[in-house]
Amino acid sequence: MKTHFTVSLTPSAPLGPAEALTGQPANFTGTPFPLGPWQVQLDAQGPQEHRRIAPDLVALLRGTLYDRDLDGVLELYRHSGDDFARQLEGSFALLLLDLRSGRVLGLTDRLGSHKLYALHEGGRAWLSTSPATQAFRQRPVSLAGVGSYLVNGYMANGLTPYEGVRSLSPRALHEVRPEGLDSRPYWRPPLEGPTRAIRDADARAELAGLLQRAVQRRVRAAGSRVHLSLSGGYDSRGLLSLLTRTGTQVQTFSYTLNTAAPGSDSGVATRLAAQYGAQHQTLVAYRGDLLSALRLNARWGQGASAYCEEADAWAELEAQAPTDLFTGEQVFEVQPSPLRSSVETLNRVRVSPAGGLHLLTDRLPPPVSQALNAAWTQEYEGVLAQGEQWPPGYPRELGLLLSQYEPYFLLPWREHFGGRSAQIHTPYLDTDVLEFLGRLPARLLADKAILKQTLRQLDPALLQVPLARTQGYEADWRAELMRVTPEQWEPLWAAPSRLDELINPEVIRHLIAALGAPSVQQSAYVSARRVLGRARRTPLARRLFGAPLYRAKTPSLPGLLLSLLTLREVLS
Template sequence: MTTTLAPRGPDAAGFWLDRHVGLGHRRLAIIDVRRGTQPMIAGPESGPHAVLSYSGEVYNFQELRAELVRRGHVFRTRSDTEVVLEAYLEWGTDFVRRLDGMFAFALWDAREQRLLLVRDRLGIKPLYYAPLGSGVLFGSEPKAVLAHPEFTAELDDEGLADLLALSGTPGRTPLRGLAELPPGHVLTVDRRGTRTHRYWGLESRPHEDDIPTTVRTVRELLEDIVRRQLVTDVPLCTLLSGGLDSSALTAIAAAILGGRGEGPVRSFSVDFVGSQEDFRGSEFRPDRDNPYATMVAEHIGTEHRTIELPAEALTTDGARRAVLDAHDLPLTFGDVDTSLHRLFTRIRDHSTVALSGESADEVFGGYVWFHDPKVVATEDFPWLSRMRFVPEDMLDRDFRERTRFAQLRADAYRQAVAEVDHLPGDDHHERRMREIGHLHLTRWLPVLLDRKDRLSMAAGLEVRVPFCDHRLIEYVHNIPWKIKAYDGREKSVLRGAVADLLPPAVLDRRKSPYPTTGDQRYERDLRARTAKLLQDDRSPALDFVDAGRLRELLDRPFGHFDSQLSRNPMETALMLDDWLRTYGLA
């Protein structure tokens, strides 16, 4: 089980076994590289008090450590792992509320004979589990559970339908008997059985600050968050696209390091060979990233590298298989995923930790559909107005009927909206925008965080996401929409908070998502793979995706698939086919 996770932790492996528990760990060494080995034991090895297998980072570990020292705790390492262990011994199961960071861990309390599985508030770090008899199997990725001989992979049709619908129901997977621990939850296993409880969730609170105070508070929060997330004993960089989000983080990081007499910041962006000639702008993706990334790098003074990827880096069987191996699930954004994995692999040659602008759009309202009155008024997941893996009418009819696909998605939507806590004074529009913000943070963001974690950790790269700090999210979630969009544009508050740090062209730049290749060789390869799939009557994907509709796509003129969105149905069919075959589900 532990060996399957070797890419997540290429630096070391460790095990701890007792009568009722076995813990395995793969280490990506970030802090106290020499002594922070795991599983980590608190107390004597012959009779430990607690043992921890831990993934992630706790960014306030230095403050917690100082408090624990005052309370009499003695530390053997400088690692945040030991701080988590000692915090549990001091404060008990409620200690998790004190942790600020991204984490997933298993903690065995040897005195109480109790296992705790814990996941961070936003679900930045993954954690899967499967109840098995009187116990539980668990791991950072499905592959760890699947490696156990007592777990048999079986397809769960409704779980697959939920994934294909982009409903993002917390905890659900397309494998029967396998669950994902929801963000902000703890799973407890002891002699009384298995049970979960939520320790954190989005709450609605009155926002009393005016616009200048709100903007200033966001700036102060971001500076504190980035300062904490710059702590590492290994090389760190930023992912710089030239958009507002990544540029803001890079500028703040540069200012902090410059104030310490350190730096410069290392930054990386991605581009495709021939992109200047191949690029075709659209409403969804209006311009190329690279000119803006270069502009920001020069403005801030970063040590910048552009990673250029040729078409063949995206079209090989190996490149596609690497994405499947990373995800473990039939979840794909096509060449976005393939290029992300290749980018992370190249960055890993220079850095072990990277800061990413992921989640700023969800937190601050950056997507175009936040500002589309028609989408806002529609009772459905807003992202489905622009983003789908497979349109519902392209799914196999039998699959739709046996899963009640439309009803399943509608039920998932109603469940998500029912979780929203409204304030008495909110008018109809404010209530709706609060719902849309909540939907993005609890249903859409986890999909993106899962992708970012899986593809980066498959390359042995830790990606930190400052915009997911729970303090920032709690504050910004409660900013009224009229303040969030005070200048009539997307991400007004964030733009105001960093206005003094960035070039005007970047501050005024329209939202542009992660780039995709415009190289026609990619479309040729995608068409050829899809045609081959359709020629195979035994293709398991055709039990879920309608063959006739796929053929209609292939009949469209060459050059039609000029965007990730138009390619998604074919990409999904191909990934689904590979996943079903590889995991023995066909």
């Protein structure tokens, strides 16, 4: 059972140190107790080892800490004060109540792989591991959140569907005070580039040691049923090789739709598992019931995660009760040529301007359209300014990968789907690995060069099974949306949603009706664009024509509809 908790803070008369330790004691049952300037109501569920009440401190942990338990965290805080945060390694969200000083502290790991959501309003404050806790759902709908979800497909920059509710920024220690949140970074990505000359062979040797230690650290914290999400690319096969070297019994899995196509992820993954002696299973990514998939995305994703096309596979996996899930998220894959502007860098990390909403906003009343555009544009400009703190080129790209793409696009999907029952482990995002990566010269970062070289050096048989040529589990969402009959849609339209205040269900109906089957010419055009795009990014094309421009990702009509329908269900 995963830990979930919500803390509600209501102003009260300040208490002295002695008074703070008298009266109703701290508890996890929801009974209010005094803490400094607050009356605290704490509701928590989960394993006992993730909850602590000491005479001076209360702690709640969601996720996993490596090389330290929760008692060790309390001792570290007593000894080091706020510097304790910098010394933690793991995939976690942590709440700490200092009963002597009256402080309320919240933090997550360096990439926010587990979230803490916060609201500070009218002198009261709430922190929760769930974006859908009751206090949050009572808030007005967030225009910026809706805009981000529809133009980008996810909640960028810590937004949620609810006005004033955000996930706490990663790698910072946040103190909840009556006047607001006081947030101080406990770690900054070291993106200054090489501080000394390093030979390629030495870089590979250093990274090999870091990767092996990162995997071993996570294996020590793992339970008895370790799973690995295995595709046909470099990253996950590298993890399979590293895990096998530790002697860990690994259950691998991949996705398919019906049968594995030649050269697809699932076909290659099956051969890889056999090569390394792992048990493998192929899960059906989508079983053909679109309305069920939408409801599952709303119920599990809660508007905090991008639409998960493999939701049916994750539901099947959850039934097997895995204890741990290893995944290959990484930030080695910077572009071979430095991106030329902050706007282009945001395009790279899937943060797009409001123009991507035109498919929808052209059909909305002008005041609603203008409000959505204005709200998301203001947020977009804030992210644009955030990127300016790093020098142009690779440092800025890496900085935004670590500050936006990983914490808000990729990792929420892992937390809300793969992490419902299992602990998530991402060895390539280990702190030591990230700090090493920030010191590398650009040539070793481009196109994952250093990662690929190191993995092949560690395991010369890594490419014995060729790389996959295609995912092989992508559903035709246009066809799936068109396949739903008006009678099947009717229960969904009959259920009211708070999104209806902004976007009338009739607008969504008209968008569905506008789908139509693409003409032969349209299909040929899309296929040609895809082929030319891949060709344009080959090394030869880059040498001949220079680096291609990284353009903003405009949502397709089927993609926009999946986001709209999911968000409407979330807000029902």
